[in-house]
Amino acid sequence: xxxxxxxxxxxxxxxxxxxxxxxxxxxxxxxxxxxxxxxxxxxxxxxxxxxxxxxxxxxxxxxxxxxxxxxxxxxxxxxxxxxxxxxxxxxxxxxxxxxxxxxxxxxxxxxxxxxxxxxxxxxxxxxxxxxxxxxxxxxxxxxxxxxxxxxxxxxxxxxxxxxxxxxxxxxxxxxxxxxxxxxxxxxxxxxxxxxxxxxxxxxxxxxxxxxxxxxxxxxxxxxxx
Numbered sequence: 001x002x003x004x005x006x007x008x009x010x011x012x013x014x015x016x017x018x019x020x021x022x023x024x025x026x027x028x029x030x031x032x033x034x035x036x037x038x039x040x041x042x043x044x045x046x047x048x049x050x051x052x053x054x055x056x057x058x059x060x061x062x063x064x065x066x067x068x069x070x071x072x073x074x075x076x077x078x079x080x081x082x083x084x085x086x087x088x089x090x091x092x093x094x095x096x097x098x099x100x101x102x103x104x105x106x107x108x109x110x111x112x113x114x115x116x117x118x119x120x121x122x123x124x125x126x127x128x129x130x131x132x133x134x135x136x137x138x139x140x141x142x143x144x145x146x147x148x149x150x151x152x153x154x155x156x157x158x159x160x161x162x163x164x165x166x167x168x169x170x171x172x173x174x175x176x177x178x179x180x181x182x183x184x185x186x187x188x189x190x191x192x193x194x195x196x197x198x199x200x201x202x203x204x205x206x207x208x209x210x211x212x213x214x215x216x217x218x219x220x221x222x223x224x225x
Contacts, residue, residue: 011037025049034061036071040203045184045212047083057082058095067100067123074102081212083176084113102132107196109171109211116145117156137165137196
């Protein structure tokens with residue numbers, strides 16, 4: 001999905017599952033869900049462009065009108081690469097979890113954003129406290145890109161540090177911010193190789209890398225930027 005003028009991909013409830021998705025040059029959020037989505041996703045490469053005003057890498061809600069509505073949004077997501085552009089005029093935020101969403105996130109590369117993760121409001125933090133919202137086996141460039149403290153008094157850095165296998169450092173991808181010929185593959189010395197763990201669910205391929213691809217570029221032959 002290339003240069004969409006609104007969210008590149010958004011789920012309104014349901015249990016749809018997706019894999020091998022490329023989202024580039026969005027005009028709003030790259031990946032979005034609301035209204036109780038309980039699907040699964042694996043292998044998602046998502047990239048903002050510097051000259052297109054955009055919002056978040058992920059914007060995630062349970063339900064705006066009732067943050068604790070049931071069924072609660074709780075997707076399982078694995079092997080995402082979220083690429084921000086700090087020159088972008090929009091909200092360069094990697095992941096925004098809000099309005100009571102839960103979710104299990106793993107094997108995420110988050111880079112290029114002013115702010116990597118923000119968890120908003122009490123209903124969402126309650127999911128963190130209960131263990132219904134988790135992030136594991138993921139990498140951010142610097143701990144300072146996590147939101148410090150919001151009105152709830154909670155720290156995103158505590159959530160990050162509580163996860164298993166999370167890394168702070170350079171993900172060393174080939175050319176993730178090239179907008180006409182992006183390369184989301186890790187370099188041979190990248191710390192993401194061998195550092196991931198797939199969710200224990202039959203939907204997910206059993207891979208051991210962080211991010212949307214390891215040693216194979218599965219986007220070749222059918223993508224056009």
